[in-house]
Amino acid sequence: MLDKNSPLPIYYQLEQSIRTMIENGQLKPGELLPSEREYAEKYDISRMTVRQAINNLASEGLLVRQKGKGTFIAEQKIEQxxxxxxxxxxxxxxxxxxxxxxxxxxxxxxxxxxxxxxxxxxxxxxxxxxxxxxxxxxxxxxxxxxxxxxxxxxxxxxxxxxxxxxxxxxxxxxxxxxxxxxxxxxxxxxxxxxxxxxxxxxxxxxxxxxxxxxxxxxxxxxxxxxxxxxxxxxxxxxxx
Amino acid sequence: MLDKNSPLPIYYQLEQSIRTMIENGQLKPGELLPSEREYAEKYDISRMTVRQAINNLASEGLLVRQKGKGTFIAEQKIEQxxxxxxxxxxxxxxxxxxxxxxxxxxxxxxxxxxxxxxxxxxxxxxxxxxxxxxxxxxxxxxxxxxxxxxxxxxxxxxxxxxxxxxxxxxxxxxxxxxxxxxxxxxxxxxxxxxxxxxxxxxxxxxxxxxxxxxxxxxxxxxxxxxxxxxxxxxxxxxxx
DNA sequence: GTTATATAGTTGTCTATACATGTATACACG
DNA sequence: CGTGTATACATGTATAGACAACTATATAAC
Incomplete structure (x- = not known):
C-alpha cells in the first residue's frame, strides 16, 4: 500500500490514501476511522507519522478527532x-x-x-x-x-x-x-x-x-x- | 517563561507566547523567528514540542516556514x-x-x-x-x-x-x-x-x-x- | 575571477517510547 | 438494583535522537 522508498513522505501517502477512500465512499461520513495504533501496525510505521497524516486531514475538516473515542469521518459541509x-x-x-x-x-x-x-x-x-x-x-x-x-x-x-x-x-x-x-x-x-x-x-x-x-x-x-x-x-x- | 507544571500544554503556552509577541509588535512582519533548536534549548523542551507550536501558528497563516532558511512572521494579516x-x-x-x-x-x-x-x-x-x-x-x-x-x-x-x-x-x-x-x-x-x-x-x-x-x-x-x-x-x- | 567543495545551520521526516487524559464496558461489591 | 472499580483502548502530550533536504557562506582548487 505505502511505498517507503518513494520520494513522497509516508505521512503524505497515508494522507492521500485516506482522502481517496473518503472521496470514493469507502469511508462514509460519521464512520469511525481505524485507530492510530492500527494504522501504525498495519503499515509498520510510527504512530507519530500516522498522527501527522490524520492531523492534516483533521485541520482540513475532513476528519474529526475525539479524545478517548477515536477519529471520525466528518459530516458533509452543507452550505459551502x-x-x-x-x-x-x-x-x-x-x-x-x-x-x-x-x-x-x-x-x-x-x-x-x-x-x-x-x-x-x-x-x-x-x-x-x-x-x-x-x-x-x-x-x-x-x-x-x-x-x-x-x-x-x-x-x-x-x-x-x-x-x-x-x-x-x-x-x-x-x-x-x-x-x-x-x-x-x-x-x-x-x-x-x-x-x-x-x-x-x-x-x-x-x-x-x-x-x-x-x-x-x-x-x-x-x-x-x-x-x-x-x-x-x-x-x-x-x-x- | 513557560510553566512545565501548568495544566496547559507546553506547546500551547509557547504558541500563545509567540502569538502575543506578534500582536505586541515585538516580532514584526517579515522578521525571522528564532530557530526551532534555539527555542528548544532556551526553554529546555523537545524540538518536536516547539514544532507543534510553530506548526499551529503556520497553519493559521501567522508564520511562514521556509525549508533551509527559517520561519518568518507573515506579512499583512489585515486583509485576512x-x-x-x-x-x-x-x-x-x-x-x-x-x-x-x-x-x-x-x-x-x-x-x-x-x-x-x-x-x-x-x-x-x-x-x-x-x-x-x-x-x-x-x-x-x-x-x-x-x-x-x-x-x-x-x-x-x-x-x-x-x-x-x-x-x-x-x-x-x-x-x-x-x-x-x-x-x-x-x-x-x-x-x-x-x-x-x-x-x-x-x-x-x-x-x-x-x-x-x-x-x-x-x-x-x-x-x-x-x-x-x-x-x-x-x-x-x-x-x- | 570562477568554480567546486566543504561546512554549518535551517526546516522536514521518521522512529521508539513513555505517560497523561478521556471514554466505554465488564464486573464485583454493597 | 445501583455503584464504584478495574480494565482496555482511544487520542493528547512530550521526549531524545537520527537522518534527509535545502540554503547560505566560506574556502580551496583551477
Whole structure:
C-alpha cells in the first residue's frame, strides 16, 4: 500500500490514501476511522507519522478527532456555496427561486475616472456597461450594473454575457476567477431604483459592490447591485 | 517563561507566547523567528514540542516556514481578518479607528421562543442579554444586542465579557469557534436606534445578524448589530 | 575571477517510547 | 438494583535522537 522508498513522505501517502477512500465512499461520513495504533501496525510505521497524516486531514475538516473515542469521518459541509463568489442566478437557485433577467442596456463606452481606477485601467479606455433588472420568480428584486474592460473580454456578445458571464470568462477566455472584494451598505433607493423595483420614496435598498479578480490581481468586473431591502437578505457562512 | 507544571500544554503556552509577541509588535512582519533548536534549548523542551507550536501558528497563516532558511512572521494579516468572523473591535482596528463600548444593560433572563430556537435551547432556559452602544473614535456607530446561553458561558462576569468575549470562550471555556451564519439586510432605523445613534426618522441602517458556533454545531451566541448606514460599509473578501 | 567543495545551520521526516487524559464496558461489591 | 472499580483502548502530550533536504557562506582548487 505505502511505498517507503518513494520520494513522497509516508505521512503524505497515508494522507492521500485516506482522502481517496473518503472521496470514493469507502469511508462514509460519521464512520469511525481505524485507530492510530492500527494504522501504525498495519503499515509498520510510527504512530507519530500516522498522527501527522490524520492531523492534516483533521485541520482540513475532513476528519474529526475525539479524545478517548477515536477519529471520525466528518459530516458533509452543507452550505459551502454561500462562502464564495456567487452570481445572481446561483444565489437565487440556492434559495429555491427562479432567476430571470431583463437587460435595459448593453453598451460600449469610455471609462469614467472612478470606474477606471477600480478596474486598474486608464480613463477613457473602452469598457462595457450593462444595466439589468434581476427578477426572482418573475418579480423585480434588484437592479445591477456591470462594468468590464473591453481589453479583457474582447468581442463578447450580449448572448455570451447573458448565458453565463463567469463561465465565459473562465472557459472561453481561459482565465481563473480568484477572489472578490465586496462592500455592502444600506441606503435609500434612488429615483431609477424606485422606478425599476416598484418602490416608493424613502424605501431602503441593500447596496452591494464587488470588484472581481482573475489571476490573483487583475480586476475584470466591477458590479453594483441594489436589492429591494424588504425582499432580500445577504447570507454568508463565515469560517473561524 | 513557560510553566512545565501548568495544566496547559507546553506547546500551547509557547504558541500563545509567540502569538502575543506578534500582536505586541515585538516580532514584526517579515522578521525571522528564532530557530526551532534555539527555542528548544532556551526553554529546555523537545524540538518536536516547539514544532507543534510553530506548526499551529503556520497553519493559521501567522508564520511562514521556509525549508533551509527559517520561519518568518507573515506579512499583512489585515486583509485576512475580513474573510472570517471578526469582533467589532477587530473590525474597527483594521479600519484604523479606535473602538470603544458603552454597556446599556447586561442581564440574565429566560429565552424568548425565537431566540431559543436560534440558539438551539428550550424556551425560558436562562440566557444573558447584553445591549451595547459601539463607538468608533468616540462617535456612536452601532448598537449591538448579544444573546448567549448561561448553560455555555456559566458565570461569566460583565468584566470577562467586555474584555474579550471570544477570547473568554476559546481560552477560558476551552471551546473552539468554528464558524458563523451571517445575514445582512437594510432597514429603516427603529426609535431606539434613532435615539442611540443620533439619527432622524427615515434614516436607513445596516442590520447584521450572526449566529456563531463552537465545535462545528453548537451555537453559543446570537448577535444583532445595527450600523449607521452613512458611516459604515460591510467589507469582505470572497474566495474563488 | 570562477568554480567546486566543504561546512554549518535551517526546516522536514521518521522512529521508539513513555505517560497523561478521556471514554466505554465488564464486573464485583454493597 | 445501583455503584464504584478495574480494565482496555482511544487520542493528547512530550521526549531524545537520527537522518534527509535545502540554503547560505566560506574556502580551496583551477
Amino acid at each position: 456555496a454561500l462562502q464564495g463568489i456567487t452570481s445572481f442566478s446561483e444565489d437565487m437557485k440556492a434559495r429555491g427561486l427562479e432567476p430571470s433577467t431583463e437587460i435595459i442596456h448593453y453598451q460600449e463606452e469610455p471609462a469614467e475616472i472612478h470606474i477606471a481606477e477600480k478596474l486598474g485601467i486608464n480613463p477613457d479606455d473602452p469598457i462595457l456597461e450593462i444595466y439589468r433588472i434581476r427578477l426572482a420568480d418573475h418579480v423585480p428584486l434588484a437592479v445591477e450594473t456591470t462594468f468590464t474592460p473591453k481589453a479583457i473580454v474582447g468581442n463578447m456578445t450580449e448572448q455570451d454575457f447573458s448565458e453565463s458571464f463567469y463561465h465565459y470568462v473562465e472557459d472561453t477566455l481561459g482565465l481563473t476567477i480568484t477572489h472578490g472584494d465586496q462592500e455592502i451598505e444600506s441606503t435609500l433607493a434612488s429615483p431609477a431604483e424606485i422606478e425599476h423595483l416598484h418602490l416608493k420614496k424613502g424605501d431602503p435598498v441593500l447596496l452591494l459592490h464587488r470588484l472581481t479578480y482573475v489571476s490573483g490581481k487583475q480586476p475584470f468586473e466591477y458590479v453594483r447591485t441594489a436589492y429591494r431591502a424588504d425582499r432580500y437578505k445577504y447570507k454568508i457562512q463565515l469560517p473561524r | 481578518a475580513l474573510q472570517g468572523i471578526t469582533s467589532f473591535s477587530e473590525d474597527m482596528k483594521a479600519r484604523g479607528l479606535e473602538p470603544s463600548t458603552e454597556i446599556i444593560h447586561y442581564q440574565e433572563e429566560p429565552a424568548e421562543i425565537h431566540i431559543a430556537e436560534k440558539l438551539g435551547i428550550n424556551p425560558d432556559d436562562p440566557i444573558l442579554e447584553i445591549y451595547r452602544i459601539r463607538l468608533a473614535d468616540h462617535v456612536p456607530l452601532a448598537v449591538e444586542t448579544t444573546f448567549t446561553p448561561k448553560a455555555i458561558v456559566g458565570n461569566m462576569t460583565e468584566q470577562d465579557f467586555s474584555e474579550s468575549f471570544y477570547h473568554y470562550v476559546e481560552d477560558t471555556l476551552g471551546l473552539t469557534i468554528t464558524h458563523g451564519d451571517q445575514e445582512i439586510e437594510s432597514t429603516l432605523a427603529s426609535p431606539a436606534e434613532i435615539e442611540h445613534l443620533h439619527l432622524k426618522k427615515g434614516d436607513p441602517v445596516l442590520l447584521l445578524h450572526r449566529l456563531t458556533y463552537v465545535s462545528g454545531k453548537q451555537p453559543f451566541e446570537y448577535v444583532r448589530t445595527a450600523y449607521r448606514a452613512d458611516r459604515y460599509k460591510y467589507k469582505i473578501q470572497l474566495p474563488r
